[in-house]
Amino acid sequence: MQSPIELEISRRNLIVSSAAAVAVTGVAGKAAAQPAGRAMNLTTKLSFTVNGERRELDVDNRTTLLDALREHLHLTGTKKGCDHGQCGACTVMVDGRRVNSCLSLAVMHDGDQVTTIEGLGEPGNLHPMQAAFVKHDGFQCGYCTPGQICSSIAVIEEIKANIPSHVTGDLTAQAQMTAHEVRERMSGNICRCGAYSNILDAISEVAGIKA
Amino acid sequence: MRAFTYERASSVEAAAQAAAGNREAKFIAGGTNLLDLMKLEIETPTHLIDVNGLGLDTIEATPDGGLRIGAMVRNTDLASHEVVRRDYGLLSRALLAGASGQLRNKATTSGNLLQRTRCPYFYDTNQPCNKRTPGSGCSAIGGYSRQNAVVGVSDACIATHPSDMAIAMRALDAVVETVKPDGSKRAIPMADFHRLPGDTPHIETVLEQGEFITAVVLPAPIGGKQIYRKVRDRASYAFALISVGAIIQPDGTGRVAVGGVAHKPWRVEAAEAELPKGARATASILLADARPTEQNRFKVDLVERALGAAIAEAKG
Ligand SMILES: Cc1cc2nc3c(=O)[nH]c(=O)nc-3n(C[C@H](O)[C@H](O)[C@H](O)COP(=O)(O)OP(=O)(O)OC[C@H]3O[C@@H](n4cnc5c(N)ncnc54)[C@H](O)[C@@H]3O)c2cc1C
Numbered sequence: 001m002q003s004p005i006e007l008e009i010s011r012r013n014l015i016v017s018s019a020a021a022v023a024v025t026g027v028a029g030k031a032a033a034q035p036a037g038r039a040m041n042l043t044t045k046l047s048f049t050v051n052g053e054r055r056e057l058d059v060d061n062r063t064t065l066l067d068a069l070r071e072h073l074h075l076t077g078t079k080k081g082c083d084h085g086q087c088g089a090c091t092v093m094v095d096g097r098r099v100n101s102c103l104s105l106a107v108m109h110d111g112d113q114v115t116t117i118e119g120l121g122e123p124g125n126l127h128p129m130q131a132a133f134v135k136h137d138g139f140q141c142g143y144c145t146p147g148q149i150c151s152s153i154a155v156i157e158e159i160k161a162n163i164p165s166h167v168t169g170d171l172t173a174q175a176q177m178t179a180h181e182v183r184e185r186m187s188g189n190i191c192r193c194g195a196y197s198n199i200l201d202a203i204s205e206v207a208g209i210k211a
Numbered sequence: 212m213r214a215f216t217y218e219r220a221s222s223v224e225a226a227a228q229a230a231a232g233n234r235e236a237k238f239i240a241g242g243t244n245l246l247d248l249m250k251l252e253i254e255t256p257t258h259l260i261d262v263n264g265l266g267l268d269t270i271e272a273t274p275d276g277g278l279r280i281g282a283m284v285r286n287t288d289l290a291s292h293e294v295v296r297r298d299y300g301l302l303s304r305a306l307l308a309g310a311s312g313q314l315r316n317k318a319t320t321s322g323n324l325l326q327r328t329r330c331p332y333f334y335d336t337n338q339p340c341n342k343r344t345p346g347s348g349c350s351a352i353g354g355y356s357r358q359n360a361v362v363g364v365s366d367a368c369i370a371t372h373p374s375d376m377a378i379a380m381r382a383l384d385a386v387v388e389t390v391k392p393d394g395s396k397r398a399i400p401m402a403d404f405h406r407l408p409g410d411t412p413h414i415e416t417v418l419e420q421g422e423f424i425t426a427v428v429l430p431a432p433i434g435g436k437q438i439y440r441k442v443r444d445r446a447s448y449a450f451a452l453i454s455v456g457a458i459i460q461p462d463g464t465g466r467v468a469v470g471g472v473a474h475k476p477w478r479v480e481a482a483e484a485e486l487p488k489g490a491r492a493t494a495s496i497l498l499a500d501a502r503p504t505e506q507n508r509f510k511v512d513l514v515e516r517a518l519g520a521a522i523a524e525a526k527g
């Protein structure tokens with residue numbers, strides 16, 4: 001059990017606004033609260049692969065994967081919309097699966113393979129989905145677009161991998177590549193500009209769905 | 212977010228021990244609910260125990276014909292599993308009706324069961340809420356209560372449990388397996404796992420401090436038409452206003468658990484005896500003790516109608 005004094009230290013309400021100050025004061029405060037041999041820090045080292053490149057970071061434990069990508073690795077293609085899992089702007093691929101990077105701690109991705117919009121393609125060498133979004137005008141302001149594109153690519157893979165959805169008719173049959181399926185599966189990506197119909201056109205082209 | 216120390220648990224036992232006696236320690240699984248709440252400082256753990264990577268991500272057959280689902284199995288993987296799709300369709304359907312593709316890729320079986328309410332006042336740290344700050348009062352009673360519970364409520368709290376998956380688990384008679392910090396194990400039937408709010412709405416399950424969920428076990432399949440009907444404000448990516456999980460046998464008998472109406476998945480075995488008579492007879496017993504507010508009275512009718520639709524679909 002922690003003593004009341006240690007609990008008080010660990011609350012640290014006063015300096016919560018200053019991450020640097022918290023890190024310094026907190027290490028001393030917590031080290032005393034941990035059993036011998038299990039001293040722990042408020043920062044953690046991690047090493048992961050981002051867009052094919054090995055990256056090492058030592059981050060405040062509070063850093064989300066989204067903030068690690070944007071603020072530490074300066075990969076600002078991935079966007080922060082709501083920061084609460086409600087919009088999909090922060091969607092990236094981790095070990096090939098789409099996730100909301102705002103609701104995941106960077107320190108929980110040690111050893112993982114992360115792919116962001118920057119890793120999919122570049123000007124002059126676009127991923128087919130990026131090219132299709134351009135061709136079909138799948139955006140207006142473009143803020144949701146990196147998340148939409150990461151999600152779109154994952155949706156096609158998920159259908160191919162026979163992962164069912166809320167609108168799948170027969171759970172025991174192979175999932176179908178249809179516009180109906182794509183719409184449902186893209187519901188985790190909100191577009192405030194309402195570019196949905198063009199987004200669907202872009203995905204349909206890449207997925208080979210007839211309009 | 213408050214600062215916290217972080218460790219990766221090396222074993223199930225070590226995880227439970229690390230949380231023993233430390234009320235400020237929390238396990239983190241997918242993180243999709245805990246981090247959300249930590250950002251708002253509704254949850255303020257000072258130590259996080261990462262319980263991914265303990266090999267709890269498999270689904271295995273049990274000797275008596277059921278399935279043991281590891282606590283860290285992701286919602287996507289559980290919903291997609293061949294046996295779940297074939298024999299426990301209700302579970303696949305409930306999972307797929309929840310959250311989004313991205314969230315289901317992270318959300319785990321144990322985290323889903325332990326996700327906290329979506330009562331708007333629980334999220335608004337400027338408002339009194341007995342669940343968030345015991346003793347401060349309940350803003351939903353007499354306030355905006357459209358989404359809140361209608362049955363099993365107390366004068367302290369009228370929150371609902373928001374999980375879709377838990378409704379299916381309850382109808383399927385699932386059992387939650389745990390390990391306590393002292394190493395002892397127990398198996399908790401879903402019926403007993405979540406608590407009603409009473410005058411301690413901040414205590415949501417029967418889990419003890421440090422008690423760690425290792426798996427959820429489904430008994431052998433019971434067949435029947437398995438239907439999950441979720442009614443919500445938009446067609447996808449929204450929590451339920453109400454939901455009905457029904458398993459209807461060819462002779463019209465069956466089981467039904469209801470979501471969005473109570474602090475736990477709501478199932479009344481006596482009401483199920485009425486299923487062959489239809490939705491009205493069943494719902495009137497199921498919600499006999501309902502104490503809705505003016506704003507959520509509609510849920511009582513909605514349950515009956517959604518159940519009626521589920522029964523009709525089963526007769527198909
Ligand atoms: C925008 C949005 C929409 C959503 N919509 C829906 C919806 O429609 N339907 C629905 O059902 N859900 C919905 N959810 C909630 C989602 O299902 C949960 O966030 C998710 O299931 C939680 O799982 P997790 O593994 O991420 O849990 P975590 O956030 O990691 O943990 C949640 C809690 O469980 C505890 N815990 C986790 N594992 C264990 C264990 N093994 N033993 C003991 N304690 C443990 C943690 O300490 C924590 O207190 C939504 C979430 C968001 C953000």
Ligand code: SF4
Nearest residue numbers: 330340341349368369
């Ligand atoms: S219903 Fe429960 S969660 Fe909502 S304000 Fe009242 S006490 Fe808080």
Ligand code: FES
Nearest residue numbers: 081082083088102
């Ligand atoms: S920023 Fe992550 S879902 Fe909105």
Ligand code: FES
Nearest residue numbers: 140142191192193
């Ligand atoms: S293009 Fe503006 S939010 Fe989608």
